[in-house]
Amino acid sequence: MNKAIGLDDVVVAETALSAIDGERGHLVYRGYWAKELALSSSLEEVAYLLWYGRLPTQAERTVFLQKWREARELSEEMQRWLMSLPRSLSMSSVLQSAIAALSDETQFDWPPTPDQALQVAAKIPTIIGVRRHALQGVPFDPPMRDWTHAQWHGWCTCGNVLPPRYVRALEAYLILTAEHGLNASTFTARVVTSTQADLPSALSAAIGALKGPLHGGAPSHVETMLEEIGDERLAEAYLRSRLEQGERLIGFGHRVYKTVDPRTEALKEIAQEMAEEEPWFRLALYVEKEAVRLLQEYKPGRQLYANVEFYASAVLKAIGLPKEMYTPTFVASRVIGWAAHALEQAATNRIIRPGSRYVGPMPQE
């Protein structure tokens, strides 16, 4: 395997946003364990931490939350435009188009700012909610406007007022997946920012990169796989046949983690609390064990474990999120990390322009 082709271990930026130790399974956001933030902070506080470099004071927090709530509103024009998009467009594509459409030279001048980041992040659930309601032919009429971001996201994606423990689980998921170094979508956001394009352009390009099943498009595929297995007794045969055909098991393996992903552990704990009685969750636990065992047999020495997408699927299903909302929910969380990287890139900008090696023919003499 030519590692240079996938840019493994190539450092293209210095960052103070997150530290990942793939051997020990550590994830730190600006000096705090991501898992502890997930258990003790709100998503808005984590966004503040990533964008401003420290947690807010009480007064800063109040102002920030007020701005966040105001920013979630969408103009009438934008709402009409969302309703006019073709019905067949996936929600991730709707988000990609809608965020690109937010580009407005006066509001989103280069360089990007935390206020611009807030304007986009706060609107994502609303974009989903407006679009979802339009597809169902019902008016978008949220019962509460002073909700937290996680409550708002839950209502916009499920159409229900989520009970507090579900909101807490959703918020933990959103925090744990908000930032993760230079993965493909974050790298995309930094590349676009480095050209001095506006923030919505960088974020919509990043959604394009996230949509693929090798990155953020995986959790709904995990659920499909579990549905196809259906029964513990069929798991081994199903997984073996996939591996025999040279296919990848979705929800397993990670470019960086060569041990258990700390986000997977945290989500597994949450999912376990929520869904102990659920047969579907027991199936997920069983499939994880079988898959890890079979991956050791078919791919010895590769250190393949369940990745964050595997248990993200368990948590999101337990909350009651429709499958087609999984990747858009990943967008809603990761947009915070993308924006933080755009801010960091802009602060010391130099256009990103790697090289390639020509291996084609030369003109004949």
Ligand SMILES: CC(C)(COP(=O)(O)OP(=O)(O)OC[C@H]1O[C@@H](n2cnc3c(N)ncnc32)[C@H](O)[C@@H]1OP(=O)(O)O)[C@@H](O)C(=O)NCCC(=O)NCCS
């Ligand atoms: C995440 C992922 C893209 C990382 O890929 P990567 O670091 O580039 O790993 P590689 O493609 O170099 O794979 C190394 C080896 O492990 C194997 N492998 C990696 N993930 C595998 C999986 N999920 N199932 C089966 N084999 C896998 C590869 O086939 C390769 O085997 P080989 O050396 O015999 O060719 C990869 O693990 C994958 O495709 N996983 C499934 C999709 C998924 O869950 N995506 C969500 C990511 S959070």
